[in-house]
Amino acid sequence: MPLAPPAPSLPRPGILGRAFGVLFFLIAVVIFGIGIFNAANAAGVIGTHGTLTVKNCWVERGTRHSRGHTVCGGTFRSDDGNVVDEDASISAAVPPGSKVSVQRAADWYVRTGFGEAARWIAMFFLGWLVLAFGMAFAVTGMFPRDAAQVGMITREISDARVGTVRKWIVRGSLAGTAICLLLTPFTGS
Structure with missing residues (x-):
């Protein structure tokens, strides 16, 4: 007759559990x-607005767990003509030859429009889930x-x-993400 495995027990509180919770907080902040930042660029609040004329597209391979993503390159020209970036x-x-409305954000470009801004705001709300996940470890000090x-x-x-606060953060995250993602298909982006 086989013996049943021992029931899992709660780990002891310690600095490692609190550090684990803080790690999730830092990831959430990022x-x-x-x-x-990208939502503000997509909305045109910050950055340099212009048009990217697409020359060619390629697929950048991801890891073995992802198919990769399509990247299109070409020439960016700011609306005022002061900034031109050939790379x-x-x-x-998007098809080669297309002109895409973009915002230059630091060293990269973000498509503009309501739908794009809503997608980036959805990412912000997903950060709430990361925060909520780490709260239990930060508060108890338990490392799973x-x-x-x-x-x-x-x-x-x-x-x-803290459990009640955590539940409301999760609910707010899921509701905010769902609303943002529901808005994106209707915007023409």
Whole structure:
């Protein structure tokens, strides 16, 4: 008669668990920043507006777990004519010869329009999920060793005030992401 494996138990609180929670906070802050910065560019609030005339497109291979993505390159010309970049590129699949409205953001280009801004805002809301995931570890100081312990740690805080805040962050994240992604197909982007 085989013995049942021991039931998983909660890990002991420590600095490693808190550091794990802080790591998720830092990742969330980076996601927030990328989302808001690119949304502001896509909305035309910051950056240099212009047109990218597409010369050619290619597929940049991803990792073994992703197919890669299409990149189109060509010439960027700002609306005022002061900035010309012969080596501009965007992550998009558009036919060669197309003129794409873009915003120059630092060293890269972002397509403009309401739909594009909504997609980047959706990324901002997804950062909330990352933040919510890490909250349980930061608050309890528990570092999970497996998926069962992740669930146990999350249940441990579910009745506490931080658990309630976490639930609202998750709900806000899912609602915000869904609304943003629902708006994108209707914008012509």
